[in-house]
Amino acid sequence: MEHTGTSGLSGPNCRAVVVGTGHHQAGASLSSLPSARRSAVDIAATLHTACGMEQGNVELLTDPENPTEVLAAVERAIAGASDGGVVFFYFVGHGLLGPGDLLYLATSASSVPDSTVHAVPYAEIKNQLSEAAARSVVILDCCFSGLAEAASPAQRSDPYASARPAGSFLLSSASHYAVSFAPKGQTHTLFSGELLRVLTEGEPGGPVRFTLNDLYRHLDHRFQNSAVRPHADSAGRMGDLTLAPNPRYTPAPAFLPPPPEDDGTHCPYPGMRPFLPEESHLFFGRRQLTQVLVDRVTDAQAVGPVVLVGPSGAGKSSLLRAGLAAADSVGPVLLVPAPGPKPFQELVSRWSEAVGRPFAEVADALGTGNFPASADGRRAPRVLVVDQLEEIFTQCEDAEERDLFIRAVATASRPGPRVVLGLRADYYGHCLRDSRLSRLVLAGQFTVPPLTDEELGEAITGPAAQAGLLLEDGLLDILLHELRLEQGGMGHTTALPFLAHVLRATWAGRWGRRLTVSGYHATGGIRGSVAQTAHTLLDSLDPAERPALRALVLRLVRVVDSEGKAVRRRVRTGDLIAASTDDGQRDTALLGRLVEARLVVVDGGWAQLCHDSLLYAWPALRAWIDVNLEAMLAHRGLAEAADTWDASGRLPSGLYRGSHLAAVRSRIEDAEDVLELRGVEADFLAASRSAQWRGT
Incomplete structure (x- = not known):
């Protein structure tokens, strides 16, 4: 969904506590900091005027008299920020070094640098925020603030797909034991003053909107060597x-010198992986379709x-994540990225985590189409999204698992979530052969058509503009022309994943803030860029590493199938990494290289090729599959049989015997240099x- 212009702090479930301690009691050896109080007042105002927070959701404390006053304000903010909201804590004043080199925040009652009796332990604030369901942002403008750490994620993680990034963030004015500065006679401290200037005046050449990372990069650059x-x-x-928006954002001029080796700019194109919910501001070209789906x-x-x-590569996964899941009107969305080989167990596990109920209880309920409500007051999912539905045919060999999964999603009763399924068009016929799925598809089909030329143009230029980039004259026309040529001969796939990859590669070769025609041609073009990236990776490896890759x-x-049709x-x-220490280190490094090249994506402890299109666009991979087809088919059966044998207690009845064992051993041994057994x-x-040797 295209960017809407709202801030991540503008929601009704966001709260802020801004504390400024600038005055201390008469006779105190801690110096007064008038600029700290003024900085806090202006930060609180800017959270409303620039960041869009409601005034009633920002609590300002100037010269608090004791720690309880501050901690109580944080408690109120946490109570007001519902699950999925944000608690924003800002402190400016003296930072004190307490026992164990822990950070304390001075109150007006603090009088000497080496006494923390009347100061606020930062550890208490961190603990409060760590236990909260809301996400947290902490900004500390004080001495020793670099000793602070971001709040740990809540003990129960948020299982929902959301446009709001998860976790916590800490920004401090000083690194570790360094001091922070509040010049006499100045309205603001150095750190808070620059932060205020950026948020209120903007940054020429900066992005359309500032993120927390953008803010840190700017401040780090601004205070280099200071x-x-x-x-x-x-x-x-x-x-x-x-x-907040960047008030001084302007499109890039036609010519700029090339950037330094690392200019800190983030690529607005994700490559062949889908756009994520938190990248909805970069998801262009599907505004109308997103609204219809919502x-x-x-x-x-x-x-x-x-x-x-929709066909492979039409953008279904991005539409589900950055379109549907990111829409505020949809509510909590539980995303199952793929059913996998055990689709029912995967669904039960995800729902159990979301509602806080035992696995067995949820399994019993889902088996009858009932989705249990939440057990402990947490949000229950309003929408359940299952992407890559085709995996119940391509990955799942257990007929009972598949049947239970289909029963759960096909007979889901109200009250319960609205179920949304993503299906590759070439598996449409598989669904029609099952009476339950057939009814679902015929009644609930939502077609994802290819992007029009106008939508493709938006998908190319929109993210660039969002990141403050400019396309060289003629580049857009070349991209659209070559897309049309590719689209004509690609069968059941579309060229969209290759466009995504080549845009990222073109960005890597940008000239200043321009994406250039020469940079595009250097990538190998729409189809050739993927092969070129893979070939470059292979060429960079030692000969001994290539078989391992x-x-x-x-x-x-x-x-x-025996015809060689392959899926991710x-x-x-x-399971990817070899068991031996030396080989394990080698494989870990190789996996890292694949991820860095955007050929593989790793998420939550799982690895996967970034898109099915790689199976056709990477010539070496296609050749490896063709040469080793029989061994791979044998290995697929072996893997499934071994997992079933292991899960059932390793009973002798599940073992291979006779000619079947001999055939599998022969094929596996012939491919020992290719297939590494778990x-x-x-x-x-x-x-x-x-x-077999014992005759049992």
Whole structure:
């Protein structure tokens, strides 16, 4: 969904506490800081005028008399910020070094630097924020503030897909034991004054809107080689939270010199992975379709699941995440990125985490189409999104698992979530062969068509403008022309993933703030950029590393038929990495290289090729699959049999025997340099050989 112009702090469930301690009692050895009080007053005002916070949601404390006053204000803010909201805490004044080198925040009753009796322990604030359901932002303008750490994420993580980045963020004016500065006679402290200037006056050449990360990068650059040394610490993606518009944003001029080697600019194009909910401000070209989908999903009169159907690469996953899940009107959205080999267990696990009920209880309920409500007052999902529905056919070999999953989503009863499913169009026929899925698809189909030329233009230029970038004259026309040429011969896939990849590669070769025609051609073009990226990676490896990379990548591929049709496979990173220390270090490094090249994405301990299109656009990968097709088919069956044997207690009845064992062993051994067996697979083969030798 296109950027709406709102701040991440403008919601009704956001609260702020701004504390400024500038005055101390007569006779105190702590110097008065008039600029601290003035800074706090102006920060509180700016949170309203620039960041969009409601005035009643900002509590200002000037010269608090004791720690209780501050801690009580934080408690009130936490109580007012519901789950999914933000608590913003700002302190400016003296920072004190207490026992154990811990940070304390001075109150007006604090009198000497080495006494923390009347000061606020920062650890208490951190603990309060860590236990809160809301996300947190802490900004400290005081000496020793670099000793502080960001609040730890809440003990129960937020399971919902949301445009609001999760986690916590800390920004401080000083690194570790460094002091902070409040010049005499100045209205503001150095740090708060510059922060205020950026938020109220803007930054020429900056982004359209400032995030917390943008703010830190600006302050860090501004105070290079000065006494003030900003420091940032974060958990999760909270640094992506949008704070305020940049009042001095202007489009890039036609010519600028090239940037320094690392100019701190973030790429607005995600490559072949989907746009995430928190990247909704970069998701262009689908505004109308997003609104139609949101209206369909939130229609109170509608019944049954909505089924998004579109070709591979049409942008279904981005539409579900950065479109539907990011829409404020939809409510809590629980996203299941993919059903995987155990779709019912995956659904039960996700719902159990979301509502706080035991796995077994949720499994019993979902088996009858009932989605249990939340157990402890937390938000229950209003919308359940299951992406890549085709995996119940391509990844799941357990008929009972598939049946339970279909029963759960097909018979979901109200009250319960609105179910939204994402399906690749080439698996439409598979759904029609199941009576329950057939009814769902025919009644709830929502077609995702290819982008028009106008929408493609928005998808290209919108993120660039958001990041303050300019396309060289002619580049947009070249991109659209080559997209049309590619689209004509790509069968069931579309060229959109290749566009996403080439835009990111073109950004990497930008000239200043311009994306150039020469930079685009250097990538290899729409189709060639993926192959060129992969080829460059292979060429950079030592000869001994290339077989290891091949084996690692092939573990991320699942062959679904004897004709060689392949799909991506999600694999736990631990299962990808070799067991031996030396080989494990090698594989970890290789996986990192694949992630850095945007060929593989790792999330939550799982690794996956970034898009199905890689299976066609990476010539070497296609060749590896063709050469090793029989071994991969045998390995697929072995992996499933070994997992089933292990899950059932490793009973002899589940082992391979006779000619079946001999055939599998032959094919696996012929491909030992390509296929690396997991521990459970090696155990399964060893147990099968032993059982056959003993005749059991």
